[in-house]
Amino acid sequence: MNRLLWALLVIASIVSLWGGFAAPHDPAHDAWWNRVPVFFASFGFVGCMVIIFFAKILGKLFLRKEEDYYDAD
Amino acid sequence: MPIDATFPPALIMIAGALLLPLLPRNSRSYFSLFVPLLALGLVRMAPSGVNLTLELMDYQLVVYKVDRLSRLFGTIFALITIIGSVFAFHVKKAAEQSAALLYAAGALGVAFAGDLITLFVFWELMSLPSTYLIWARGVRESDKAGMRYLMFHVFGGGLLFAGILLHTGETGKILVEQLMARDSLSSWLILAGVAVNAAVVPLHAWLPDAYPKATVTGAVFLSALTTKTAVYVLLRIFPGWEILISLGVLMAVYGVVFAFLANDIREILAYHIISQVGYMVAGAGIGTEMAINGSSAHAFSHILYKALLFMGAGAVLQTTGKSKLTELGGLARKQPAVLWLYMIGAFSISGFPLFNGFISKSMVVAAAGEAHHGVAMLLLVLASVGTFLSVGLKLPYGTWYGENRGVSPLPPPRNMYLGMAAAAFFCLLHGVAPGLLYDMLPYAVHYAPFTFSHFVETSQILIFTFAAFWMIRKKIAGEAGITLDVDWFYRRPARWVQRIFLEDLEAAFNKVETLSMEIVGRLSLLGNNPMRIFTKSGEPYFSPDTYRPGIQTLILLVLFIFVLISFWGLVNHLFAV
Numbered sequence: 292m293n294r295l296l297w298a299l300l301v302i303a304s305i306v307s308l309w310g311g312f313a314a315p316h317d318p319a320h321d322a323w324w325n326r327v328p329v330f331f332a333s334f335g336f337v338g339c340m341v342i343i344f345f346a347k348i349l350g351k352l353f354l355r356k357e358e359d360y361y362d363a364d
Numbered sequence: 365m366p367i368d369a370t371f372p373p374a375l376i377m378i379a380g381a382l383l384l385p386l387l388p389r390n391s392r393s394y395f396s397l398f399v400p401l402l403a404l405g406l407v408r409m410a411p412s413g414v415n416l417t418l419e420l421m422d423y424q425l426v427v428y429k430v431d432r433l434s435r436l437f438g439t440i441f442a443l444i445t446i447i448g449s450v451f452a453f454h455v456k457k458a459a460e461q462s463a464a465l466l467y468a469a470g471a472l473g474v475a476f477a478g479d480l481i482t483l484f485v486f487w488e489l490m491s492l493p494s495t496y497l498i499w500a501r502g503v504r505e506s507d508k509a510g511m512r513y514l515m516f517h518v519f520g521g522g523l524l525f526a527g528i529l530l531h532t533g534e535t536g537k538i539l540v541e542q543l544m545a546r547d548s549l550s551s552w553l554i555l556a557g558v559a560v561n562a563a564v565v566p567l568h569a570w571l572p573d574a575y576p577k578a579t580v581t582g583a584v585f586l587s588a589l590t591t592k593t594a595v596y597v598l599l600r601i602f603p604g605w606e607i608l609i610s611l612g613v614l615m616a617v618y619g620v621v622f623a624f625l626a627n628d629i630r631e632i633l634a635y636h637i638i639s640q641v642g643y644m645v646a647g648a649g650i651g652t653e654m655a656i657n658g659s660s661a662h663a664f665s666h667i668l669y670k671a672l673l674f675m676g677a678g679a680v681l682q683t684t685g686k687s688k689l690t691e692l693g694g695l696a697r698k699q700p701a702v703l704w705l706y707m708i709g710a711f712s713i714s715g716f717p718l719f720n721g722f723i724s725k726s727m728v729v730a731a732a733g734e735a736h737h738g739v740a741m742l743l744l745v746l747a748s749v750g751t752f753l754s755v756g757l758k759l760p761y762g763t764w765y766g767e768n769r770g771v772s773p774l775p776p777p778r779n780m781y782l783g784m785a786a787a788a789f790f791c792l793l794h795g796v797a798p799g800l801l802y803d804m805l806p807y808a809v810h811y812a813p814f815t816f817s818h819f820v821e822t823s824q825i826l827i828f829t830f831a832a833f834w835m836i837r838k839k840i841a842g843e844a845g846i847t848l849d850v851d852w853f854y855r856r857p858a859r860w861v862q863r864i865f866l867e868d869l870e871a872a873f874n875k876v877e878t879l880s881m882e883i884v885g886r887l888s889l890l891g892n893n894p895m896r897i898f899t900k901s902g903e904p905y906f907s908p909d910t911y912r913p914g915i916q917t918l919i920l921l922v923l924f925i926f927v928l929i930s931f932w933g934l935v936n937h938l939f940a941v
Contacts, residue, residue, distance in 0.1 A: 322733065334742075338745075340832050343832075350847065
């Protein structure tokens with residue numbers, strides 16, 4: 292990716308993080324995570340890692356097999 | 365029956381499917397566009413209410429009933445059939461074109477069925493044409509996967525039919541209406557039958573097994589119709605069934621995890637059908653007006669962007685002959701249009717602002733929050749993280765960027781671009797102007813997607829998912845191989861089943877057959893001379909002369925005794941007087 296896109300991405304992430312602090316708290320959705328300003332940023336980052344490693348571990352343990360697994364006899 | 369605004373669109377599609385093979389080869393593609401266009405017109409014009417009934421024995425079948433929910437689903441089924449036919453315009457095989465129309469006819473028929481018998485008939489109408497779209501690929505694995513797909517759907521159809529029969533027997537009703545009885549076997553049978561088609565985990569394995577093996581164009585129709593007719597039936601019959609919330613959330617997360625493991629790009633997309641349908645199933649389970657609206661809207665959006673994604677992946681397969689991440693890479697410069705059209709679908713499914721996923725998926729998530737299902741809500745957000753990861757990042761990175769494996773694609777037929785552009789247009793249209801979609805929903809919409817906090821939340825999630833992906837992108841490239849799923853339970857034991865029920869059984873039959881033939885042979889030999897039972901050393905064939913002297917003596921003796929007795933009687937008679 293070129294520099295312009297990276298710069299835009301950095302700006303977007305700063306704005307979205309700032310927005311987390313600036314967003315008015317919506318009383319209709321009164322969940323604890325709405326009170327944490329960077330909750331969704333960390334949720335995205337950690338969630339992504341969790342899915343990757345959970346899937347990888349499952350795959351390593353017993354889900355991934357050779358291409359001809361069902362045909363081999 | 366005149367063709368007017370109350371004519372059932374499903375019948376138009378069936379007629380079109382039957383007529384199409386009779387037309388000249390070059391006009392068939394135009395005809396396959398015209399028929400769903402006509403059906404779409406009929407759907408949009410149809411007045412609400414019961415438009416066609418039929419008498420069947422003692423029952424009155426409601427063949428064509430229209431309300432807001434069915435009109436919404438009818439509209440998208442007809443629309444996607446048009447878009448799919450544009451994408452498949454270059455296909456000149458009458459059987460495939462007919463199958464697609466017949467399949468869509470089934471979906472339309474289900475959407476407008478007012479009674480369970482009609483619903484079941486159209487439900488079953490979908491299964492064979494859709495199987496044909498898998499078989500038409502014409503390779504060995506698609507033959508086998510198509511057969512597994514068909515068996516699974518026959519099984520699901522059986523469950524549904526048993527449920528309908530039981531329900532009609534219990535209540536005497538055949539109308540399609542909300543089922544309330546949680547303690548009735550018939551409701552659970554119907555639910556299970558519908559769950560098979562909705563690919564509810566653990567009844568889902570047919571989907572990622574068969575869809576990646578279908579034809580390039582067939583997969584577009586498959587991705588749109590089967591699961592969404594099932595979602596429609598869930599919304600119609602089972603709104604508020606709490607179990608659907610857990611099942612839906614399970615589907616959303618399960619699909620994401622398995623999609624990450626897949627290597628075939630269309631298998632990744634297939635697992636994301638399960639994941640996205642999970643949102644709709646959960647919405648049906650929540651059952652509030654907002655949730656039903658959300659599920660319906662998401663089904664509408666999903667059909668468009670998922671068809672677009674399947675078209676993009678299909679275009680890659682069509683032009684390169686490859687569909688595995690481990691065989692693809694570095695195509696960005698060679699087919700930029702396919703990449704960008706695909707990315708519109710990917711941004712939509714990931715819920716980017718101004719794409720249609722943003723305005724429909726969030727409605728289901730918000731409905732979960734509003735109904736105080738906090739855990740479900742967070743898990744659905746987690747699933748959307750995984751969706752962006754696989755469909756929005758890993759798949760395009762591995763296919764169009766990443767390692768250049770020297771794949772040189774041929775130019776795709778132009779109509780493929782046109783089909784993709786049409787789907788992309790609607791993804792963007794509803795993303796920018798959600799009112800167009802919201803106005804069609806079954807209930808009045810009290811939901812505003814474009815709020816500051818929604819933008820903030822979505823952009824935080826997407827940007828930081830991207831950051832996590834970028835950090836470890838090199839370590840998560842596709843790996844060769846297959847992923848086991850629930851299908852292991854019927855594919856792996858297949859060899860044992862074959863051994864027990866075919867090979868061993870055949871051997872047993874053979875043994876019994878030889879044995880009985882041997883017995884028959886010996887009996888027939890014995891039949892030549894039954895006297896051998898009594899005499900150890902007899903002739904093989906019976907000869908009367910062997911036994912003549914003995915029998916002569918016996919008869920002589922009997923006669924002599926008779927004569928003696930007669931003589932004795934005569935003497936007595938003479939001298940007694």
